[in-house]
Amino acid sequence: MRRYQYHFILAFIVLFALACIYLTLGYVPARASLLYGPPARTLSVSDRIEYSTRLLSHGAILTTPLDPNGMEQSFRIEPGESIYSVANRLEESYIITDAQAFYDYVVYTGLDLTIQSGDYTLSPALSTIDITRKLQDSTPTDINFVVLSGWRMEEIAASLPTSGLDISPESFLDAAQTPPQSLNFLPASASMEGFFLPDIYILPRTTTVDQLLESMARNFSQHISDDMRAGYTAQGLGCLSSGHACFPCRT
Template sequence: MARSAGGTTRLLMVFLLILSCAALLLGIWLVESVPSQAAEVFGPPAPHLGLMQRWNLSLRLLLAQDALTRPADPDGVERKFTVELGEAVDAVAFRMEDEGLIRSSEAFRNFLIYAGLDTGLQAGEYQLSPAWSAVELAYRLQDATPMQIPFVVLAGWRAEEIAAALPTSGLTIAPDAFLRAVKRPAQVDLPEELRGVKRLEGFLYPGTYELKRDTDVNSLLALLTAEFAAQMDADWLAAVEAHGLTLEEAVILASIIEREAVVDEEAPLIASVFHNRLQAGMRLESDPTVQYALGWQETAGTWWKNPLTLDDLRAESLYNTYRNTGLPPGPICNPGQAALQAAAYPAESPYYYFRARCDGSGRHAFAVTFDEHLQNACP
């Protein structure tokens, strides 16, 4: 009986030893396997995490894998989300869950700590979508660079000046690609009213546009021309036609008015001078048309040479309205609302001449005859 009891004890000890070894092996497997599986799904952990912290977070992430990798709303759209300066990670996570951007604030916070992104959370405004996973959202919050940026087109800019603003705008559109598309807009989805236009100079409506950083050249031009088309209501088109102008001719005239009128309220009176000259068969003799023809001035660093010399006024170009009667072959800039309205609704006046006043106000002195025009010259 004693030997039988001893044998049972030995068997129990062997069993316990085997069980202990199995538990040890299982523990080793869990210690190695859980972080390995987490790394496969969520990427490597932050290097500063200790062994137990890394294992604990890895297990938590695996258990919450669905909440972290599936979007809260696959059909959701982007919306503005602001991270305040000094706002705690927990507070950001709770707000994101409340606003339906993520499924679980706890899982989101654990991932931020696991990936070492909790310390890189930046204050700022973001465009975030619930159609993105929590993992993607975590990385988006590391860059406070706005997803949308303002892009400004000033009234009176020619296409080259718009192109020159692109490199510092935050957009990825190359100036050369922009100018090529302006000259040959075959790939641009133009508004129906502009589909016969061969060049887009003059039809790029000035204003401030909120654009996504990845906006391409064709999308930008489609937006600018769509905004231009939105300004052309039936009354404006009828007024243009009543003056015997086509749409493109009205834009050409507006572009000249834009460059001549320093003060918007003078635009209708300046327009009346050009309308009067066109009806009388006189040359427009507008300095900005010569400036456009001369192009870039390396020494002065401008597209608009000023002052012009007598030799400049003799420049051989179809755009030179000192040499050619009627309108130039195309717009010389991209006019704004005041100039477009003035081209269609000029003031009624007897004037055929105008020149800048000598007081530096930007206003003009108008004259009926050339002799009066000469008398308006500065001393």
């Protein structure tokens, strides 16, 4: 009888062990792969099991936004910054719910190796997984548009295709024939030729041609006195951006 009980207990232990092995080596990784995609190829078998288990333990944290009504905010990743630091700062900035869940996900997927330094616009209305995907693209939200001293409209227009702005040279030249409201002291017949100050203009990538010209016009207006404005209006003169030398506005 005792021998029978011993064999029964031994068989139970073996079956239990086999079930645990199945769950560990089979079900857990398969379930994690189904929910979060395949693991990184660089992970060892033991790491795959470990991180698969971790992901499943996080439940819905990875797929649920911290704040569905949250506002966008700027977030910068410094060159050489560790994933631990990025994860912790995301949580401290109230962008994600849990730094450990973020870390486990990016290591499991291998995305920790492709997150780039740069400036991002992130929102707690996005899930942790969606935020991780956004961190794969470090394209800046703003660009520096440079106007060099002495450049005429044609030269500014020629620089647009490589500027990062979605503005064609043709649309720029056409729109520049009508000065923005910021230059309302100019004669009606004047174009913007000569009213582009050499400067570095920090602009969103989504800037339109009208917004670009308005930004340039405001910059010019901020650098001239009221007496100069009155002089342009009275004499119908334009002012070259290089050296502020004056010439009659074209008709």
